[in-house]
Amino acid sequence: MTKRTNTSYWIAFSIVLALLIIAPLVLPEFWRRFLTEILIWGLLAMSSDILIGYTGMISFGHSAFFGLGMYGAAAALLMFSPPNLWLALAFGLVASALIALFVAYFSTRLRDIYFAITTLIFSQIFYVIVFTWTEVTGGENGLNFPRPRLAIPGLFSVPFTSETMHWFVLAVVTASYLILRRVTRSPFGMVLQSIRENEPRTRAIGYPVERYKIVAVMLSGLFAGLAGVLYAVQNRFAAPDFIFFLVSGETVIFNVMGGIGTLVGPIVGAGFFLLMREFLSRLFGDQFPYLIPLGVVFIVMIIFLPQGLLGFARRWLNR
Amino acid sequence: MELTAILYSIPWDQILIQTINGIVTGMILALIASGLTLIFGIMDVVNFAHGELFMLGAYIGVIVLATTGNFWLALLIATLVVALLGAAIQIVTLRPLLGRDPLTTILATFGVSLILQNYALWQFGPVARKIQEPFTGHFTLFYLEYPWYRLVIAGLSAAIIGGFWLFLKHGKYGIWIRATTQDRVMAQAMGIPVPWVHTAAFAIGAGMAAASGVLFGPLVGVNHTMGLDWVLKAFIVVVVGGMGNLGGSIAAAIFISLLEAYAAIWVSPAQAVIVSFMVLILTLLFRPTGLFVPTPK
Numbered sequence: 001m002t003k004r005t006n007t008s009y010w011i012a013f014s015i016v017l018a019l020l021i022i023a024p025l026v027l028p029e030f031w032r033r034f035l036t037e038i039l040i041w042g043l044l045a046m047s048s049d050i051l052i053g054y055t056g057m058i059s060f061g062h063s064a065f066f067g068l069g070m071y072g073a074a075a076a077l078l079m080f081s082p083p084n085l086w087l088a089l090a091f092g093l094v095a096s097a098l099i100a101l102f103v104a105y106f107s108t109r110l111r112d113i114y115f116a117i118t119t120l121i122f123s124q125i126f127y128v129i130v131f132t133w134t135e136v137t138g139g140e141n142g143l144n145f146p147r148p149r150l151a152i153p154g155l156f157s158v159p160f161t162s163e164t165m166h167w168f169v170l171a172v173v174t175a176s177y178l179i180l181r182r183v184t185r186s187p188f189g190m191v192l193q194s195i196r197e198n199e200p201r202t203r204a205i206g207y208p209v210e211r212y213k214i215v216a217v218m219l220s221g222l223f224a225g226l227a228g229v230l231y232a233v234q235n236r237f238a239a240p241d242f243i244f245f246l247v248s249g250e251t252v253i254f255n256v257m258g259g260i261g262t263l264v265g266p267i268v269g270a271g272f273f274l275l276m277r278e279f280l281s282r283l284f285g286d287q288f289p290y291l292i293p294l295g296v297v298f299i300v301m302i303i304f305l306p307q308g309l310l311g312f313a314r315r316w317l318n319r
Numbered sequence: 320m321e322l323t324a325i326l327y328s329i330p331w332d333q334i335l336i337q338t339i340n341g342i343v344t345g346m347i348l349a350l351i352a353s354g355l356t357l358i359f360g361i362m363d364v365v366n367f368a369h370g371e372l373f374m375l376g377a378y379i380g381v382i383v384l385a386t387t388g389n390f391w392l393a394l395l396i397a398t399l400v401v402a403l404l405g406a407a408i409q410i411v412t413l414r415p416l417l418g419r420d421p422l423t424t425i426l427a428t429f430g431v432s433l434i435l436q437n438y439a440l441w442q443f444g445p446v447a448r449k450i451q452e453p454f455t456g457h458f459t460l461f462y463l464e465y466p467w468y469r470l471v472i473a474g475l476s477a478a479i480i481g482g483f484w485l486f487l488k489h490g491k492y493g494i495w496i497r498a499t500t501q502d503r504v505m506a507q508a509m510g511i512p513v514p515w516v517h518t519a520a521f522a523i524g525a526g527m528a529a530a531s532g533v534l535f536g537p538l539v540g541v542n543h544t545m546g547l548d549w550v551l552k553a554f555i556v557v558v559v560g561g562m563g564n565l566g567g568s569i570a571a572a573i574f575i576s577l578l579e580a581y582a583a584i585w586v587s588p589a590q591a592v593i594v595s596f597m598v599l600i601l602t603l604l605f606r607p608t609g610l611f612v613p614t615p616k
Contacts, residue, residue: 106603110603113421114603114607116425117365117599120554124592128589128592132589249433252426288441289437291434291436295431298426302430306423
């Protein structure tokens with residue numbers, strides 16, 4: 001933990017951040033939206049890294065938090081006129097936090113694969129509810145809603161363009177990253193990591209492991225919900241497909257590809273995955289089953305590169 | 320309200336029909352889940368791709384049926400082909416992961432399931448295919464013409480599971496499988512080729528999933544997403560029945576299918592699924608070792 005490496009970390013951080021700030025001014029419209037999307041999926045993946053990478057619990061139910069965040073935002077945007085960004089955020093976060101508390105209360109009593117299966121089943125329960133409760137959720141078609149304005153009451157109010165959308169998302173993701181980084185380095189984060197390394201021992205030392213796990217799942221769900229709100233605001237719709245467990249699976253793939261336990265790794269993983277997908281569908285056409293080669297890459301990485309793309313830098317990133 | 324009035328208000332005919340339906344789907348589910356529980360019991364692998372093997376079995380059934388016109392040949396070939404495919408998958412993806420965290424095998428099999436599912440979509444398209452049932456006889460059940468074929472499926476599934484049980488109990492290789500399940504290291508020391516036992520177990524599980532896919536094909540359309548629903552149900556069954564416990568899985572499969580069938584009398588089948596989700600969560604909370612196993616000491 002020398003001063004020099006710390007400085008090098010912050011220099012790298014500032015360079016990447018600066019590049020991301022400039023990016024929308026340079027990139028064409030399509031890639032601007034694409035980059036924003038990578039950041040949103042990256043935030044979702046980063047939120048689940050708290051569980052996978054730091055607490056050692058694989059959640060296959062993050063789509064529930066993400067999707068409920070979306071529907072929470074949708075509720076706020078449809079109920080209030082004119083639509084308000086901050087109300088959407090508040091609604092989405094409250095919805096995902098409540099769901100996360102509910103899921104966490106039951107699922108954290110279980111470990112390993114049982115935890116994975118329970119979170120998966122919970123997300124499917126929410127999927128079925130949203131899918132069949134057509135009067136409220138729009139069922140299979142989902143909900144469409146207007147986009148709010150980017151506004152701070154009393155200061156300014158501008159409509160979202162693709163640039164301001166990008167900057168807004170970037171600000172939220174950066175803030176989330178800094179908060180999560182602070183959390184993982186805090187005493188609380190240390191306890192989570194000791195649960196990952198040796199749960200019985202952590203309990204024996206006297207930490208209430210279950211309570212820590214519940215808070216970890218809630219924290220993770222909260223940020224997943226935040227990603228859901230961002231996605232809803234960017235795309236102006238909410239659909240039950242986002243609660244389906246394939247989204248959770250992709251979240252786990254982002255984590256494994258980018259490198260678990262690094263926080264930025266999942267964002268890189270999301271970028272890698274989405275770029276590969278875009279590249280493949282441009283090369284072979286829209287109908288190309290891009291998940292076949294990506295699935296192969298994923299399995300090869302699990303076998304030969306279990307640390308992920310950024311695994312080599314894990315220590316440096318967690319300094 | 321009078322007791323007789325309550326009795327009259329219960330739809331007995333529907334309940335009887337749903338009991339038969341529940342047992343039929345329960346037997347199919349048991350056939351899928353017993354492969355899954357075999358794979359879990361022997362190598363701690365939660366096989367996410369199991370539903371996809373079921374789905375591929377059904378598709379191969381469709382192809383063979385279209386070329387030869389013989390349902391039983393289709394059943395046999397689909398089982399064998401998918402068993403070989405399962406062996407290949409195990410050798411390529413799971414064998415290198417032996418000895419690593421069991422959680423990595425979930426990820427690997429999830430990757431396999433994505434590949435297989437998208438392959439099926441790419442190869443066969445999104446339109447559902449139909450498998451013609453081998454015979455179309457009916458018998459009258461209240462106001463319904465109930466197809467004999469459904470009862471035959473239940474019987475066939477039971478026969479396959481029974482044969483599998485006999486094989487495990489008395490066959491030489493069955494004993495190898497049980498020995499490996501009990502103690503991997505000791506089995507290895509006794510000269511049992513443990514890696515090949517793993518491969519064989521995966522192949523058997525895959526073949527059973529494929530067989531149930533072909534058997535179940537005539538009841539629903541065959542399409543690329545049919546595996547998803549079933550793998551979730553099979554997970555539930557395996558957990559509720561006790562991981563790695565064959566008898567428990569069969570009991571749980573029938574139990575859950577019956578519950579869902581009864582629930583479907585009052586709510587839509589899509590919502591009836593929630594019943595089995597609830598059973599799973601309650602089981603995990605109060606009896607995480609499984610409902611249908613003796614209380615662990």
